Amino acid sequence: MAFVSVPAALRTGAVAKATTSVASSSSVFVASNRRVQVPAAGAASASPSGVVMQATATAKKSIKDLTAADLAGKRVLVRCDLNVPLDGKTITDDTRIRASIPTIEYLTAAGAKVLLSSHLGRPKSGPEDKFSLAPVATRLSELLKKDVKMAPDCIGDGVAEIVSGMSNGDVTLLENVRFYKEETANDTEFAKKLAANADMFVNDAFGTAHRAHGSTAGVTEFLRPSVAGLLLEKELAYLAGAVSNPKRPFAAIVGGSKVSSKIGVIESMLDKVDKLVIVGGMVFTFLKARGLSTGSSLVEDDKIELAKELEEIAAKKGVKIILPVDVVAADKFAPDAKTQLVSVDAIPDDTMGLDQGPKSTELINAELADCKTVLWNGPAGVFEFDAFATGTYAIANTLAEVTANGATTIIGGGDSVAAVEKAGLAEKMSHISTGGGASLELLEGKVLPGVAALDDQ
Ligand SMILES: Nc1ncnc2c1ncn2[C@@H]1O[C@H](COP(=O)(O)OP(=O)(O)OP(=O)(O)O)[C@@H](O)[C@H]1O
Ligand SMILES: O=C(O)[C@H](O)COP(=O)(O)O
Secondary structure, three states, X not given: OOOOOHHHHHHOOOOOEOOOOOOOOEEXXXXXXXXXXXXXXXXXXXXXXXXXXXXXXXXXXXXXXXXXXXXXXXXXXXXXXXXXXXXXXXXXXXXXXXXXXXXXXHHHHOOOEEEEEOOOOOOOOOXXXXXXXXXHHHHHHHHHOOOEEEOOOOOOHHHXXXXXXXXXXXXXXXXXXXXXXXXXXXXXXXXXXXXXXXXXXXXXXXXXXXXXXXXXXXXXXXXXOEEEOXXXXXXXXXXXXXXXXXXXXXXXXXXXXXXXXXXXXXXXHOOOOOEEEEOHHHHHHHHHXXXXXXXXXXXXXXXXXXXXXXXXXXXXXXXXXXXXXXXXXXXXXXXXXXXXXXXXXXXXXXXXXXXXXXXXXXXXXXXXXXXXXXXXXXXOOOOOOHHHOHHHHHHHHHHHHHHHOOOEEEEEOHHHHHHHHHOOOHHHOOEEOOOOHHHHHHHOOOOOHHHHOOOEO
């Protein structure tokens, strides 16, 4: 399987532009494989963005291609990914909400009436209070320092009435689009109703760009223009840019627990990286493939053969695979488990590896020290339990250090990002991706329907 190249990403709908937040000026790798200085975006200007790198005819439009006149007074439907973890009504990680702010502020500064839409969780049977976006409206109000009205629905007369009362610069959050099964079915009539209250569409939901749903793809049939928001652009620029022409050495760290869904990415990565660091629950399928005993550790037996093949492919391609050499073995999957530090060739039968040991951390740190680009998806241990968080935080610290030394570091995946946030190191990374599944699908070279549906340049 070929790793995604930037031209391929563009053919599948990636935005061929560099971008930045409203407030800052930065440079990112873009489609042309060279570094481009990106001016601060400010409020919508009268001219299209000057940083467009129109690498192919199918590059996508962004809000920076719209003029102030295009936006002022217009009802703009903005699809965000505000699918945040909740503990009851308490948001436990607001990364995705904060990441959505630059686009919202860009639009309100230009005098648009902003209608935000999102899903939250996977409700199965209509409206359910626990999946309401109401807590998100409260957090948005705090971050935007203005009142964000919570609509009781995402379609219908009630919404139309709220929208008709909105002034320029106002923001309303529509209720969870997944309260309608028609959303995930990408039902045309539903999409039409969603579009009915707006004049144009902005997709800023990178985390949901791999879903062809009513609010991500369907609405584009009814709203023109349909363009990318700043977050979507930034995600695509970083992810496509990092893998198309990485500064080398280029390392990917792949961990976590979803072995079957990530092993395909590993396959893709072997065409691109110099080093592949396997961590977390992913480790044990590879150790078993090497003939080692893994006790009751997480192993996906039907992936053992593939793990063997990947090691062979890596050897042929000259990619160094780095696996832990020691693990923290626990007698049960619990925060208070009895633990012992063992070498990977001596994992006792009645134990499971829940974190990497200090020798592994030392080895991995040494391998990452000279890297100029590092992608990380998936924690190195069960970091939710303090007893098994050491390896994950050690990787986060090392990545903060290599970033300070000039490397580009990109963190993707819900739990990896949560771990970096928990360690207080998010600001120290080059890019924190808001997409788990979406970033992996992009890296695998798959089409992202939410991007493909947007207007071509
Ligand atoms: N050795 C291990 N054994 C079992 N589970 C592990 C181990 N190491 C890490 N994990 C678990 O992996 C989970 C995260 O895996 P996951 O693959 O979902 O990563 P992620 O960063 O959320 O990526 P994505 O969002 O792409 O799914 C965590 O809940 C963590 O406890
Ligand atoms: O959390 C995510 O990965 C996105 O919000 C997409 O959610 P989904 O997997 O429920 O479509």
